[in-house]
Amino acid sequence: MRTASQSPATGAGCEPGFRGVICVSFATTDALQDHDTGGMPRHDLRFAAATPEAIANLRSVLGHSRVGVRVVLAGPPADVHAAASVAAECGLVDEEMTLVCDEVGPRVIFCGHCHTSTTTDHPIGTNVDCQGCGTTLIFTDHFSRRVGGYLGFSAHAEEAA
Known part of the structure; x- marks a missing residue:
């Protein structure tokens, strides 16, 4: 994100130095169709997935964009959280982002052992096998905005000790 004193760049898909609300939709969600921007300019982006x-x-x-831009992200949880992680990398803080996750959809589980991300449709509190190390993971609602996923830890940790 640029400050107002930096020179604008082109080719970004919206006007250089945009300061308004960027509404990003993933999949077929229409949750942002009637989103009120409070009179701020609006720029819409629509993607099939967070590729x-x-x-x-x-x-x-x-x-x-310039300082003061707001981002609204809507769609499946895995896509929304991946985009939120990128927005944070670009300098946006939580107060500048609104996340509107669908009730259902894939979740990303971050393995605390090998640091691989595994995507699953399983509900929170269930087991899933890590795609990286094969460890059976359990995950709770402990979500990391930095990695864009739920923390998974060994489901059988007590048995190994």
């Missing part, structure tokens, strides 16, 4: 290309596009738009 590397979509994340790069979002990073570019945020990189060309």
